[in-house]
Amino acid sequence: xxxxxxxxxxxxxxxxxxxxxxxxxxxxxxxxxxxxxxxxxxxxxxxxxxxxxxxxxxxxxxxxxxxxxxxxxxxxxxxxxxxxxxxxxxxxxxxxxxxxxxxxxxxxxxxx
Amino acid sequence: xxxxxxxxxxxxxxxxxxxxxxxxxxxxxxxxxxxxxxxxxxxxxxxxxxxxxxxxxxxxxxxxxxxxxxxxxxxxxxxxxxxxxxxxxxxxxxxxxxxxxxxxxxxxxxx
Numbered sequence: 001x002x003x004x005x006x007x008x009x010x011x012x013x014x015x016x017x018x019x020x021x022x023x024x025x026x027x028x029x030x031x032x033x034x035x036x037x038x039x040x041x042x043x044x045x046x047x048x049x050x051x052x053x054x055x056x057x058x059x060x061x062x063x064x065x066x067x068x069x070x071x072x073x074x075x076x077x078x079x080x081x082x083x084x085x086x087x088x089x090x091x092x093x094x095x096x097x098x099x100x101x102x103x104x105x106x107x108x109x110x111x112x
Numbered sequence: 113x114x115x116x117x118x119x120x121x122x123x124x125x126x127x128x129x130x131x132x133x134x135x136x137x138x139x140x141x142x143x144x145x146x147x148x149x150x151x152x153x154x155x156x157x158x159x160x161x162x163x164x165x166x167x168x169x170x171x172x173x174x175x176x177x178x179x180x181x182x183x184x185x186x187x188x189x190x191x192x193x194x195x196x197x198x199x200x201x202x203x204x205x206x207x208x209x210x211x212x213x214x215x216x217x218x219x220x221x222x223x
Contacts, residue, residue, distance in 0.1 A: 033211055040120065042201060043156070043213040050209050058210060090155050097209050098144045098163060103155030 002026050006091050006104035013081040013111045021076040021107050023091030031094045032074040033101060034058075034066065036087040043090065049074055081111045120199060122218045131189040135202035135214045140183060142204035146211075147176060147187045150199045159187070159200075189219075197221045 007022045025032065030051045035043040035058075045058030049068040063085060065077040074093075078085060088108050092101040125131045137145070143164040148156035162169045162176045162185075169176050175188040185202050202214040 031209065035213070042120070042216045045210060045212060048210060056208070059212070092211075097205060100146055100158040100161055101211055102158070105155050
């Protein structure tokens, strides 16, 4: 049982490039979340999904897009990368609204 | 590289003492709360949760207290150990199913 898997673990992007951060979970969880954590700071919610085909904005959605075509996968797309998007990105999932969220190990992204 | 919790408030305790970490939440409609522990370079790990119809819940060496009147949550760690050194976050779930994290506290355990 792998839990929540994020790829890649590390990535360096040039300003203006785009990329997709992958997140997959094998626990059949309905709820999935993307967070960013800036150096030395807390977690900010980017986007979330309550089930396949449903996504919604979090606290800091600008510059990102998501899709949820399957229960397992919740990719995060960065278009036109900017230095302000340098951060560690965490994906999480949970089974129901009132259960704990399980986190992946994170993707460390640097935009130069 | 950067450390988790570098810019966060720090609580320093002696090994063996009890620790109390506090969190103020923002949304009076939030009905489910979680405490997470994050070690450097890792994702947050679940510690304990509590629903809004409770005011106290106990786990192994940890207790969470919820005061809905003042929108305050606390995490008590008994007999704090060096392995408890980490950053601790509270999170609240609101009516739209968002899971919003608080700003966090860094716990340092002195030997």
